Amino acid sequence: MFVSVRRSALAAVSVLSLGAAIAGPAMAQDAATIRAAISVRDAALTDTVAMDYVTQLTTRFGPRPAGSASETAAAEWAAGYMREQGFQNVHIQAFPLVGWERGQESASIVGANPQRLVVAALGHSPGTPVGGIEAEVVRFASLEDLQSVPDGSLAGKIAYVDAGQMVAMQSGAGYGPLTRIRGAGPAVAAQKGALAFIMRSAGSDEHRMPHTGTTRYVNGVVPLPGFALSAPDADQLSRLVSYGEPVRIHLSSTAHTYETTSHNVIGDMPGRSRPEEVIVLGSHMDSWDLGTGAIDDGAGGAITIAAAKAIAEQGRTARTVRVILYGSEEVAQPTDTGNGGGAYLRSLSAEDIANHVFTGESDFGADRVYALQLPVGAQTGAFADAANRVLYPIGVLRSNVPETEGGADIGPIVEAGVPVFGLKQDGLRYFDLHHTADDTLDKIDPEQLRQNVAAWAALVWLVADSDVDFRAMRPAE
Amino acid sequence: MFVSVRRSALAAVSVLSLGAAIAGPAMAQDAATIRAAISVRDAALTDTVAMDYVTQLTTRFGPRPAGSASETAAAEWAAGYMREQGFQNVHIQAFPLVGWERGQESASIVGANPQRLVVAALGHSPGTPVGGIEAEVVRFASLEDLQSVPDGSLAGKIAYVDAGQMVAMQSGAGYGPLTRIRGAGPAVAAQKGALAFIMRSAGSDEHRMPHTGTTRYVNGVVPLPGFALSAPDADQLSRLVSYGEPVRIHLSSTAHTYETTSHNVIGDMPGRSRPEEVIVLGSHMDSWDLGTGAIDDGAGGAITIAAAKAIAEQGRTARTVRVILYGSEEVAQPTDTGNGGGAYLRSLSAEDIANHVFTGESDFGADRVYALQLPVGAQTGAFADAANRVLYPIGVLRSNVPETEGGADIGPIVEAGVPVFGLKQDGLRYFDLHHTADDTLDKIDPEQLRQNVAAWAALVWLVADSDVDFRAMRPAE
Numbered sequence: 001m002f003v004s005v006r007r008s009a010l011a012a013v014s015v016l017s018l019g020a021a022i023a024g025p026a027m028a029q030d031a032a033t034i035r036a037a038i039s040v041r042d043a044a045l046t047d048t049v050a051m052d053y054v055t056q057l058t059t060r061f062g063p064r065p066a067g068s069a070s071e072t073a074a075a076e077w078a079a080g081y082m083r084e085q086g087f088q089n090v091h092i093q094a095f096p097l098v099g100w101e102r103g104q105e106s107a108s109i110v111g112a113n114p115q116r117l118v119v120a121a122l123g124h125s126p127g128t129p130v131g132g133i134e135a136e137v138v139r140f141a142s143l144e145d146l147q148s149v150p151d152g153s154l155a156g157k158i159a160y161v162d163a164g165q166m167v168a169m170q171s172g173a174g175y176g177p178l179t180r181i182r183g184a185g186p187a188v189a190a191q192k193g194a195l196a197f198i199m200r201s202a203g204s205d206e207h208r209m210p211h212t213g214t215t216r217y218v219n220g221v222v223p224l225p226g227f228a229l230s231a232p233d234a235d236q237l238s239r240l241v242s243y244g245e246p247v248r249i250h251l252s253s254t255a256h257t258y259e260t261t262s263h264n265v266i267g268d269m270p271g272r273s274r275p276e277e278v279i280v281l282g283s284h285m286d287s288w289d290l291g292t293g294a295i296d297d298g299a300g301g302a303i304t305i306a307a308a309k310a311i312a313e314q315g316r317t318a319r320t321v322r323v324i325l326y327g328s329e330e331v332a333q334p335t336d337t338g339n340g341g342g343a344y345l346r347s348l349s350a351e352d353i354a355n356h357v358f359t360g361e362s363d364f365g366a367d368r369v370y371a372l373q374l375p376v377g378a379q380t381g382a383f384a385d386a387a388n389r390v391l392y393p394i395g396v397l398r399s400n401v402p403e404t405e406g407g408a409d410i411g412p413i414v415e416a417g418v419p420v421f422g423l424k425q426d427g428l429r430y431f432d433l434h435h436t437a438d439d440t441l442d443k444i445d446p447e448q449l450r451q452n453v454a455a456w457a458a459l460v461w462l463v464a465d466s467d468v469d470f471r472a473m474r475p476a477e
Numbered sequence: 478m479f480v481s482v483r484r485s486a487l488a489a490v491s492v493l494s495l496g497a498a499i500a501g502p503a504m505a506q507d508a509a510t511i512r513a514a515i516s517v518r519d520a521a522l523t524d525t526v527a528m529d530y531v532t533q534l535t536t537r538f539g540p541r542p543a544g545s546a547s548e549t550a551a552a553e554w555a556a557g558y559m560r561e562q563g564f565q566n567v568h569i570q571a572f573p574l575v576g577w578e579r580g581q582e583s584a585s586i587v588g589a590n591p592q593r594l595v596v597a598a599l600g601h602s603p604g605t606p607v608g609g610i611e612a613e614v615v616r617f618a619s620l621e622d623l624q625s626v627p628d629g630s631l632a633g634k635i636a637y638v639d640a641g642q643m644v645a646m647q648s649g650a651g652y653g654p655l656t657r658i659r660g661a662g663p664a665v666a667a668q669k670g671a672l673a674f675i676m677r678s679a680g681s682d683e684h685r686m687p688h689t690g691t692t693r694y695v696n697g698v699v700p701l702p703g704f705a706l707s708a709p710d711a712d713q714l715s716r717l718v719s720y721g722e723p724v725r726i727h728l729s730s731t732a733h734t735y736e737t738t739s740h741n742v743i744g745d746m747p748g749r750s751r752p753e754e755v756i757v758l759g760s761h762m763d764s765w766d767l768g769t770g771a772i773d774d775g776a777g778g779a780i781t782i783a784a785a786k787a788i789a790e791q792g793r794t795a796r797t798v799r800v801i802l803y804g805s806e807e808v809a810q811p812t813d814t815g816n817g818g819g820a821y822l823r824s825l826s827a828e829d830i831a832n833h834v835f836t837g838e839s840d841f842g843a844d845r846v847y848a849l850q851l852p853v854g855a856q857t858g859a860f861a862d863a864a865n866r867v868l869y870p871i872g873v874l875r876s877n878v879p880e881t882e883g884g885a886d887i888g889p890i891v892e893a894g895v896p897v898f899g900l901k902q903d904g905l906r907y908f909d910l911h912h913t914a915d916d917t918l919d920k921i922d923p924e925q926l927r928q929n930v931a932a933w934a935a936l937v938w939l940v941a942d943s944d945v946d947f948r949a950m951r952p953a954e
Contacts, residue, residue, distance in 0.1 A: 059716045062592030073590060113550060115539030118914065207684050208768075208914040232917035236769070239536045291685075292713070437595065437685040440709035
């Protein structure tokens with residue numbers, strides 16, 4: 001990988017010489033475009049906007065659950081902040097949402113030696129009956145083990161899946177298998193007759209920090225109260241169960257859903273010559289309720305706002321750079337229309353969509369970008385070489401894997417055909433923090449945050465101030 | 478330091494040769510005693526008792542607040558555990574105590590953008606009035622700053638001391654300055670007219686983990702409700718205050734004291750030839766209520782029980798090795814009689830005390846021992862050389878600082894004249910965990926725990942199976 005990157009860097013140099021000699025429509029690989037992107041990048045490495053934004057956002061508003069008064073107030077404040085940074089056409093797009101409030105919750109081992117357990121209800125989980133649920137725990141080492149018992153066999157019991165601790169990886173790939181348990185667990189437990197579902201947190205930390213996150217609707221409801229135990233509490237409960245005596249626990253939760261409104265905040269740095277051509281930089285404004293949403297995803301807004309600002313300070317680009325702070329990324333169900341990405345898509349005409357030339361989402365914390373994934377068909381060639389030329393010096397390698405998804409916020413426009421990129425961030429400590437009370441400002445490393453801003457600003461410059469057409473690069477089907 | 482230790486190690490070798498040639502009363506520096514100590518040490522490096530004890534203790538009983546039903550049950554269980562390990566004369570010594578129960582507590586920023594704060598009431602803090610306290614926060618950067626304002630000037634306010642984050646050090650020396658704030662803060666705040674006292678946690682971690690601990694009585698009461706904020710919450714509150722608008726918070730606590738009983742668990746590995754001569758290995762059974770007291774101080778019990786067991790497996794020593802799991806180390810006030818160390822001292826006659834030849838306390842977590850501190854006058858000489866001979870190979874250096882205190886549990890007998898040693902443990906991460914919800918079993922590194930057992934067993938063997946008399950080594954006053 002390293003060798004091929006070096007070779008590509010050399011190739012980029014010759015493309016640069018070639019580009020400089022060509023007159024005609026602006027190309028990403030033109031020497032002037034690359035020079036400007038490098039200049040934007042280097043200026044962005046001293047950015048102060050990103051840290052300022054995420055500091056004020058998380059300090060002034062704290063947690064911003066989708067549809068809450070806090071999210072609404074934060075959206076209004078962020079719109080003003082964007083205007084101050086020079087964004088134009090800043091507006092707020094409201095959409096209806098089924099919100100979810102945690103309320104009060106508790107869990108404890110009961111019996112001769114009672115012990116409090118640190119838990120968090122799973123998003124969209126219903127509350128328990130008043131007075132709570134008290135029952136014996138039946139432990140399973142995997143979702144498959146739970147699935148394998150006869151329907152109805154857990155009547156009067158609490159189903160507990162402890163599939164072991166999430167493995168931290170740079171890519172974050174260890175998270176997926178555990179979200180599957182979180183999504184499907186309550187429904188499977190209900191089918192087996194259980195009264196409630198509990199699981200080891202889908203996170204990689206070893207603190208008393210339960211990791212929340214949404215569980216899945218089945219026929220419009222989450223069938224059972226579901227909870228995540230912190231890792232030390234999961235260890236404790238599994239050890240107690242292994243001692244062979246029945247372990248009873250008491251669970252209580254006043255969690256409930258409610259009808260509300262969430263908001264996308266949208267602002268443009270308008271294009272100079274082709275303003276109708278739009279690049280969308282996405283992230284989300286809402287956060288889980290346990291932390292203050294600094295890394296998930298205040299950082300994303302900070303990075304994209306600061307990148308657009310850095311671009312604008314270099315000069316007006318041919319195309320429009322649009323920043324969207326989406327509402328309601330965290331709690332929307334895949335099947336409903338209540339998320340910001342869907343609301344934005346529904347506001348666009350087919351022509352608008354065709355004019356969306358590029359999109360990316362920053363929603364993986366604030367640690368450094370280590371790789372660039374380009375749209376299908378664009379992983380090699382002049383644009384990829386130009387991008388490598390501007391990103392390699394700040395530690396961003398080219399990936400030969402195309403980006404195909406982007407994330408939950410831009411997912412709807414990507415599905416509608418908008419070319420997508422991925423600036424992949426180091427996720428080694430991301431799942432120590434995200435969806436926990438520990439997602440707070442102090443976890444952001446300002447230097448790594450600035451590297452993100454630089455990577456975003458430089459890459460987006462290459463597209464915003466050129467004619468590059470990623471749709472044209474797609475292989476014929 | 479390293480050079481002098483090497484030189485001492487060489488000196489120990491020649492002492493060893495000399496010792497082997499001498500007939501007469503057993504000396505710590507006798508070749509046979511050293512050989513046996515090395516053998517005990519090496520066997521203890523594969524110990525399984527310590528990890529088994531602390532696992533069962535923390536799993537079966539969870540938190541063990543002094544005087545609680547859980548501490549009582551754990552003491553009874555531990556007495557049985559010690560009998561199974563071969564301890565004799567195992568008995569429980571009850572003593573009266575003013576206990577403290579946390580009850581329910583909460584804190585939040587109120588106003589346009591309410592936010593929950595993660596706090597823990599300080600031990601022995603009274604509860605708030607029903608309905609809580611709501612008032613503006615006045616921040617001070619030090620206890621001295623709070624002390625400097627006029628008496629009565631904080632009427633109707635909440636005094637907040639944020640003296641910055643504790644500095645983690647191997648010795649743990651960063652903790653003292655912050656415990657001073659915790660001890661004195663409520664009384665000073667009351668003198669200034671404040672309704673409540675809050676402070677940044679006296680810990681070194683950066684998690685949403687407030688660090689509890691006892692505050693000080695004045696005329697028999699803690700004058701105000703006192704709370705510790707987790708580090709990220711302290712950051713957040715200090716930033717909000719710095720924004721210049723008044724910050725109001727709501728505090729609620731049902732904490733209260735109550736009359737109860739705590740217990741010391743005492744067991745002996747009786748001496749072969751001089752059983753009346755006793756070495757006391759101390760630690761404490763009680764824990765704070767937030768975690769499960771694994772490192773503070775389940776580990777201490779584990780280390781001392783396992784060390785005594787390792788010694789007994791090598792053979793019966795001349796003197797008695799006594800293990801005491803003290804009750805109520807955490808919550809007793811320095812001025813009252815309600816702690817385990819005081820209760821034990823009161824059970825001894827002057828002759829008993831004279832027969833206590835050596836004592837040490839394990840109450841600094843489960844990380845490795847890096848230095849040995851010997852009693853005043855014993856830092857050099859034949860015993861120190863022998864100790865260095867057996868401890869240096871497992872990474873324990875000799876210190877030229879004498880041990881004078883030992884810790885809160887053995888403090889009363891040390892003050893009564895019993896020679897004290899200190900096996901100093903690495904405290905770099907100790908204050909990330911202790912007095913927080915994160916003090917759980919998973920934080921114990923079994924290999925470092927075994928190194929502790931080996932160090933204790935080897936050192937204690939040298940004293941238990943020799944005539945060494947530390948009182949005789951004391952310099953004339």
